[in-house]
Amino acid sequence: MRSLFAALSALLVACAAAAQPLQIREIGSLHAGGRVAGVSGLPEQEIVFSPGAPPLRINPNGEFQVEQMYAQYVRLQDPRARYPLILAHGGGLTGVTYETTPDGRPGWQMHFLRAGHDVFVTDAMERGRSGWARFPQILAGEPVFRTMGEGWDLFRIGPAGGWNVDPAQRRAFPESRFPAAAWNQFMMQSVPRWVTTDRQVQAAYDALVQRICPCVVLVHSQGGNFGFTMALNAPDKVMAVIAVEPSGAPPQASEAARVRGIPHLVVWGDNIRGNAFWERIRANVERWQGQIREAGGTADTLDMAAEGVRGNSHMIMMDDNSDDVAARIQAWMERRGLMR
Numbered sequence: 487m488r489s490l491f492a493a494l495s496a497l498l499v500a501c502a503a504a505a506q507p508l509q510i511r512e513i514g515s516l517h518a519g520g521r522v523a524g525v526s527g528l529p530e531q532e533i534v535f536s537p538g539a540p541p542l543r544i545n546p547n548g549e550f551q552v553e554q555m556y557a558q559y560v561r562l563q564d565p566r567a568r569y570p571l572i573l574a575h576g577g578g579l580t581g582v583t584y585e586t587t588p589d590g591r592p593g594w595q596m597h598f599l600r601a602g603h604d605v606f607v608t609d610a611m612e613r614g615r616s617g618w619a620r621f622p623q624i625l626a627g628e629p630v631f632r633t634m635g636e637g638w639d640l641f642r643i644g645p646a647g648g649w650n651v652d653p654a655q656r657r658a659f660p661e662s663r664f665p666a667a668a669w670n671q672f673m674m675q676s677v678p679r680w681v682t683t684d685r686q687v688q689a690a691y692d693a694l695v696q697r698i699c700p701c702v703v704l705v706h707s708q709g710g711n712f713g714f715t716m717a718l719n720a721p722d723k724v725m726a727v728i729a730v731e732p733s734g735a736p737p738q739a740s741e742a743a744r745v746r747g748i749p750h751l752v753v754w755g756d757n758i759r760g761n762a763f764w765e766r767i768r769a770n771v772e773r774w775q776g777q778i779r780e781a782g783g784t785a786d787t788l789d790m791a792a793e794g795v796r797g798n799s800h801m802i803m804m805d806d807n808s809d810d811v812a813a814r815i816q817a818w819m820e821r822r823g824l825m826r
Contacts, residue, residue: 509563515557519611520693524547554617557609567604574704576709576733581607582675585607618678634669635651643666644662653669653670662799699723702819703717704728705730707730710735726750728818728819754790788818
């Protein structure tokens with residue numbers, strides 16, 4: 487009851503703030519991390535860059551700036567939060583995850599700005615405006631492309647077999663809160679990803695932490711492991727970790743003591759029970775939470791289904807009750823002393 491009251495109070499505060507124009511101090515962007523890599527031994531190519539332009543002889547060998555990551559920031563004139571908030575996306579996605587929902591509502595970037603946070607929206611290394619490098623010469627392996635139907639089941643929009651290329655034939659879960667009519671719009675956000683670049687992605691996030699923190703880190707899905715490890719690698723700079731349906735967790739129990747002073751919150755949606763893939767993921771994350779608590783730390787859980795809210799998907803920040811979920815996260819930050 488207390489958590490529900492706090493969430494409702496935070497939602498009312500957010501609604502009141504939404505009626506006021508934001509007082510912005512600065513909007514900008516930066517790149518963090520990266521290195522210079524050399525390529526050699528490739529043949530020259532003749533390329534026409536624009537129709538009607540003369541051909542150019544291009545040598546693809548040389549030095550390249552690679553493995554950096556991009557972050558867009560919005561700083562408030564008078565932030566209420568003690569620390570900036572980093573928003574990190576999941577696999578095959580970019581910072582668009584937090585900007586505007588597929589059906590056109592304001593996303594969590596705007597919600598947390600109105601709640602009083604300076605907000606950094608990131609594109610992980612090899613995604614979006616971070617760019618990617620030649621493969622396999624620099625990035626090992628090749629990119630993976632997500633089909634339109636893969637996420638329907640994986641993101642728990644509907645049951646296995648519920649996807650159909652014809653929107654009229656698609657079957658969502660009866661209580662699904664994802665705006666299923668906007669699924670095609672959502673899939674426009676999908677970008678290639680690698681499964682061989684975790685080391686480089688982590689290095690770039692760690693560089694970002696060193697550059698802009700102390701901060702609070704909010705991560706989603708594949709970003710979960712990166713967020714947990716950001717805290718392990720910089721326990722003096724990461725003030726809290728909020729992991730929204732994280733898909734992984736650190737393997738070593740002995741590491742948990744290093745983050746016992748950093749409050750953690752894990753957020754889950756619905757339709758996990760009975761889904762073998764997600765049950766296994768959740769058990770792994772709960773193992774890590776238990777190890778943090780055993781080390782004397784704080785590892786809380788916001789389980790929307792357990793709180794009586796049905797139908798949330800893996801893309802909970804895009805569901806029709808995304809503001810309610812964000813308000814509950816905001817209430818947790820208030821309770822943990824992360825606001826002024």
